Amino acid sequence: MVAIFFRRILVAIPVLLAVASITFFLIKIAPGGPFDADKAVSPQVLKNLNEAYNLDASNWEQYIDYMSNLLRGDLGPSFRFPGRSVTEMIATGLPVTFELAFYAILIALVMGIFSGVLAALKRNTFLDFIPMAVAMIGICVPTFLMGPLLVLIFGINLEILPVSGWGQLPGDKILPSLTLGFAYAAYIARLSRGGMLEVLNQDFIRTARAKGLTERMVVVKHAMQGGLIPVVSFLGPAIAGLLAGSFVVETIFQIPGLGRFYVEAAFNRDYTMILGTTIFFSAMIVFFNLMSDLAALWLNPRSRDAS
């Protein structure tokens, strides 16, 4: 497993460099620039701005300049927010996005695994149909509908939870975490049901039962270990998706996370911010995919023993 880990890390470096290079040239191709505004600036002012941000150099010069700064860990200044560096802005939004993703994944795991395992154990009963129907709704209802619905019920009608904010008012983290967590809970429920059903039919489960183990031991110790491998494999991309895709929830609930910087940077043509956040999210995706692959290897006794 250690060898796999290092091999994958080595592969990740060229992947990230390729992402940075492709993104760099893609944003150069995109029409419009960071200083285009409704009130157009004079050619003289535009020239001054381009000089201030080295945009008057050729694309190749800018590329070499950017990549050499990147290798030194410098993501440059934001074009949209003068006086702020991209690194600083990522560092500001990241803890919030991580915290939101953590609560969401926790909710998703608890709700998803519980209902999925229950559905598998009580196959073809109401305890199977109801959680699976709810899960299907969770998959189908997008967060931009789920969020406002929860706000309408708990924030505006019942007046028991704040409708927006993060860490500003008591309880303001509940609704965004639920909104984001619910969508993933639905996937996890279906995956854990499928995984469990497959494992529950296998011989070693029959053996465990024949040994006289209690049903709880059979499910928790033997069945879940194998049955939840699909969930673990899903977790890597899911966490990466949660981090990069929390934009909608961050916007609905006015949360100062990284997702909003990411999307707004693209709209504003904030070149350095687009590059910085893209490279950062790519690194996150590579990292969490690697972690989930390693966890799945470890959970599977055959591959664990082989390594």
Next chain:
Amino acid sequence: MIKKINVLSITLIFLIGCSENISPVDSGLENQIYHHGNGSEPQGIDPHIVTGVPEHHILISLCEGLTIPNPNPSGSDGYIPGTAESWTISDDGKEYIFNLNKNAKWSNGEPVTADDFVWSWKRILTASLGSQYPDMLYYLEGAYEYHNGLIDNFDEVGVKALDNHTLKVNLKNPTPFFIGLLSHYSTWPVHKETVLKHGDIDDRNGEWTRPGNFVCNGPFQLKTWELNNKIVVEKNPHYYDASMVRLNEIHYYPVSNVMTEDRMFRAGQLHLTSSMPTQKCPIYIEEKNPNLKIDPYMGTYFYRINTENETLSDVRVRKALAYSIDRQLLVDKVTQCGQIPAYSFTPPGSNGYQPTTEIPYDPVLAKQLLAEAGYSSDNPFPKLEILFNTNEGHRKVALAIQQMWQNELGIEVELVNQDWKVYLSREMVGDFQISRAGWIGDYEDPNTFLDLMRPNRGNNKTGWENMDFDALVEEANTINDQEKRYELLYEAEKILIDNMPIIPLYTYVRVYQLSPDVKGFNPHILDHHHPKFIYLERD
């Protein structure tokens, strides 16, 4: 297990439900903390670099120029003393002497001097700073030349400190709206020592605007700034008029999603919203929602016509398009939020300006004009394209106009929506036929609109050049007598509407929600509200 979870969740909900739920608006009333919805995250708070409306809302509490907007404007009395307690204007209207308030201080307690203004204006006119608003000071002698490198010596620019508290300004021409310009943040002072402590005069990225570093001369000072979350400003004890300031803090929230902002207002988290979801406006009007405010606003929604396009270069075609639009129907059935049909480019009424231009809704005349231009069933009018930036409101207006042109003139129209930056770049290079546009005045004078359409202006974008129009606007800016000046501008406005390089559609209104607790917040045509007049009180 299930029972335990049920009991736990019920207890949780019960606990949350029973906890005392005081909204920020309620607690704000007690502590004089004003919660302000502010659109998007401000680019920054350096008055010489930033450009937007959210930035203005924050800066008006932190810094102060020579004049401030009158909270109760009447006639020409639109501006009242700010850092300058009085001023005199020479008979020829070209020389201004400002007497600064001797008690005016920076938020660190140091006095504000005339030299501070001279240095600040030098900073915004320093080309390498890359300020986007140097033209606000181009009315000064030598300012354009200094900014464009034609002269190197700032002493040749028309601004001098006669002593610590007297500032002399020399203008190229009498500029009757100059006092109004001074309430724009680009002309406000910055604290020289603080700026230079964190960088050079032309450093865009200096950290002097951070909490703990920021020093300015407004009624409030910067307390905290959490990116994309909120900016908090607190009362500045050194402000010369601190006894007048009743608010203790203002919390600015960068809520870019209008639906979220509406929900925050309804849940008592905001006193003021920056805008309104367009689809909710007619509902709130029908419900007679007392929090909904619709105020006059100095802005025009219009369509730009690319006059360099072969089809649209014919003025008869442009007029036919303009005359077949029922503006009243557009505001009654499409925008539905109190907008006013526009028959001139400059909104009427601002600072006594009442243009007399007319744009009839006359489909018969429109058809006749199109026929005169040579279009008939044998030579049908080619397909037209309306370009707009992706936005539901713009789409609805474009749909209505598409329908009107189709029905009245039989013209086929295609709607093209583009991402904001793509739309801007297409407009800039003239890659459009007809494009949606809006313009909000920077100061209260028709010049802020008419100047736009002069030849070689970057925001003209229509390719239309008319030397008579240009001469009239130019001449108007050399005349001190407002009445005579307006006569010339009315004439210029008439030439513009006769040539129709733009089709005015409606005059904007400022639509927002305001808590009844907020007092001292009066409608203002430029949406300038000085926070020293605002306070919270429940009836």
